[in-house]
Amino acid sequence: MVRMSADERRESVIRAAIAEFARGGYYGTSTESIAKRVGVSQPYLFRLFPDKRAIFLAAARRCMEDTNRTFEEAAKGLEGEDALHSMANAYMKSIAEHPEQLLMQMQMYVATAAAEQAGDRELGEVVRADWMRLWETAHLPLGADPNETTGFMAYGMLINCLVTMGFPPEHKVWETVYPSARPKGRPEK
Amino acid sequence: MVRMSADERRESVIRAAIAEFARGGYYGTSTESIAKRVGVSQPYLFRLFPDKRAIFLAAARRCMEDTNRTFEEAAKGLEGEDALHSMANAYMKSIAEHPEQLLMQMQMYVATAAAEQAGDRELGEVVRADWMRLWETAHLPLGADPNETTGFMAYGMLINCLVTMGFPPEHKVWETVYPSARPKGRPEK
DNA sequence: TTAGTTAGTGATTGGGCACTAACTTAGTCA
DNA sequence: TGACTAAGTTAGTGCCCAATCACTAACTAA
Numbered sequence: 001m002v003r004m005s006a007d008e009r010r011e012s013v014i015r016a017a018i019a020e021f022a023r024g025g026y027y028g029t030s031t032e033s034i035a036k037r038v039g040v041s042q043p044y045l046f047r048l049f050p051d052k053r054a055i056f057l058a059a060a061r062r063c064m065e066d067t068n069r070t071f072e073e074a075a076k077g078l079e080g081e082d083a084l085h086s087m088a089n090a091y092m093k094s095i096a097e098h099p100e101q102l103l104m105q106m107q108m109y110v111a112t113a114a115a116e117q118a119g120d121r122e123l124g125e126v127v128r129a130d131w132m133r134l135w136e137t138a139h140l141p142l143g144a145d146p147n148e149t150t151g152f153m154a155y156g157m158l159i160n161c162l163v164t165m166g167f168p169p170e171h172k173v174w175e176t177v178y179p180s181a182r183p184k185g186r187p188e189k
Numbered sequence: 190m191v192r193m194s195a196d197e198r199r200e201s202v203i204r205a206a207i208a209e210f211a212r213g214g215y216y217g218t219s220t221e222s223i224a225k226r227v228g229v230s231q232p233y234l235f236r237l238f239p240d241k242r243a244i245f246l247a248a249a250r251r252c253m254e255d256t257n258r259t260f261e262e263a264a265k266g267l268e269g270e271d272a273l274h275s276m277a278n279a280y281m282k283s284i285a286e287h288p289e290q291l292l293m294q295m296q297m298y299v300a301t302a303a304a305e306q307a308g309d310r311e312l313g314e315v316v317r318a319d320w321m322r323l324w325e326t327a328h329l330p331l332g333a334d335p336n337e338t339t340g341f342m343a344y345g346m347l348i349n350c351l352v353t354m355g356f357p358p359e360h361k362v363w364e365t366v367y368p369s370a371r372p373k374g375r376p377e378k
Numbered sequence: 379t380t381a382g383t384t385a386g387t388g389a390t391t392g393g394g395c396a397c398t399a400a401c402t403t404a405g406t407c408a
Numbered sequence: 409t410g411a412c413t414a415a416g417t418t419a420g421t422g423c424c425c426a427a428t429c430a431c432t433a434a435c436t437a438a
Contacts, residue, residue: 003385003434024303027216030425041387046427106299109353113292114213116355124355131354132362150365151340154347158339161346164298165320166305166313173321176339192404192415219395230417235397 002039010048010058012038017059022103026056026111056111057123063104064130068137070094075141083141084152088178091156095163106164191228199237199247201227206248211292215245215300245300246312252293253319257326259283264330272330273341277367280345284352295353 004012016037020029031052035042049055074090075083095102108127115123139149158177167173193201205226209218220241224231238244263279264272284291297316304312328338347366356362 001386001433006385009385023306025214025216025299027214028303031427032425040385042425043388043427043429044386047386052426103299103302106295106302109350110214110292110295110299112355113295113353114217117212127354128356135362146365150347150362151343154340154343154366157346157350158343160350161298164302165316166301167317173324173339176335177343190403190416195415198415220397221395229415231395232397232399232418233416236416241396 006048009038009040009044013045013048013055014058014062017055018063018104019100021056021059021107022100025107026052026114031055053120057126059104060108060111060123061126061130063101063108064127064134066098066101067094067105068130068134071134071137075137079141080143087138087141087152088155091159092178095159099163102160102163106160195237198227198229202234202237202244203247203251206244207252207293208289210245210248210296211289214296215241215303220244242309246315248293249297249300249312250315250319252290252297253316253323255287255290256283256294257319257323260323260326264326268330269332276327276330276341277344280348281367284348288352291349291352295349 013034016034020034020037023029024033031045032042034055035045038045045055049058070090071087074086078086108123112124112127115121135149135153138152139146142148142152155177162173162177202223205223209223209226212218213222220234221231223244224234227234234244238247259279260276263276267275297312301313301316304310324338324342327341328335331337331341344366351362351366
């Protein structure tokens with residue numbers, strides 16, 4: 001048994017939660033499974049977070065943050081075509097390395113709709129704000145043309161959906177999605 | 190109490206299931222809630238379908254079928270720009286009228302990933318096959334240029350994601366998604 | 379060394395949910 | 409009309425799961 005500070009533990013809970021929620025979504029994931037992955041008892045999660053919802057929210061925020069950073073770093077110092085290819089490649093690489101991040105995003109989207117109908121606005125507000133941040137992050141490097149940026153994001157969402165559906169990298173559907181970029185790893189690990 | 194043939198009942202179960210699964214996804218939806226919407230007792234569902242999974246699958250198939258028909262009818266007899274606008278408009282209209290169809294699609298995507306990891310290939314195969322049918326349906330009318338078709342689908346997926354996230358029709362993010370087409374109704378009913 | 383704090387566990391509880399089994403009611407046709 | 413069939417219900421079972429509670433073990437500072 002390795003002891004950690006509560007903050008460090010919260011960190012590892014968030015990482016584990018992203019992986020688990022990515023698989024099963026909010027309802028399909030038990031707090032037990034998250035605790036198992038972290039290596040602590042299930043009740044201890046409720047010392048670190050008030051409830052399951054809070055764990056999901058923390059995981060969602062973190063996930064968006066990470067994705068945003070990926071784009072920021074990829075675009076740093078570049079413009080136009082260069083920035084586009086750099087960001088696209090960085091994204092495909094991050095999908096290969098952390099497929100759970102992309103799945104978690106899709107789970108956030110659908111969880112948003114459910115939460116909103118249940119009267120919970122918070123998740124939706126976080127998701128929409130962070131999605132717009134993503135849009136803005138891509139906007140300047142791509143030349144500040146809104147149509148261009150939206151097109152870029154559209155292909156991003158297409159990639160998200162195709163990967164989530166489980167189209168394998170060699171499937172012909174990938175031929176016309178960013179010519180040079182097919183998902184490299186196996187989405188499922 | 191209105192009596193119906195088993196086939197008719199199955200029909201209404203499928204319609205109810207689409208609405209309910211669209212909200213909560215596979216795990217977030219109880220068979221009870223589906224039964225309530227149909228107006229029958231919950232155990233009776235298991236006379237009409239072998240289990241919950243089968244209900245989800247039937248709803249998924251139906252949903253894909255309906256979406257495909259929407260595009261087919263919109264594109265009938267048209268080509269190029271005309272076909273594109275007709276299909277885009279038809280899609281936006283169908284979102285306004287049946288927002289649950291779009292949400293259900295997103296739920297199918299994420300359920301696919303989960304099912305695949307649990308060793309269940311069937312849902313994934315259905316979803317991927319039907320998605321490709323959608324692609325093919327759009328392909329010819331748009332001029333049989335794969336890049337064009339994929340671009341069209343990319344915007345479709347973008348719309349799906351934006352609506353699911355709950356961006357309201359007046360939000361600026363819609364300005365650069367099909368100039369003439371913002372979602373017209375409230376996605377949540 | 380001891381008093382106090384922080385990290386962590388085991389047992390449990392109450393509620394929900396998929397699914398089963400046994401029974402009832404409504405049409406239908408000889 | 410009465411036997412048969414198909415549509416539907418009520419009651420119940422066993423399982424899973426979020427959250428609570430009462431407790432223990434490890435660290436820390438005086």
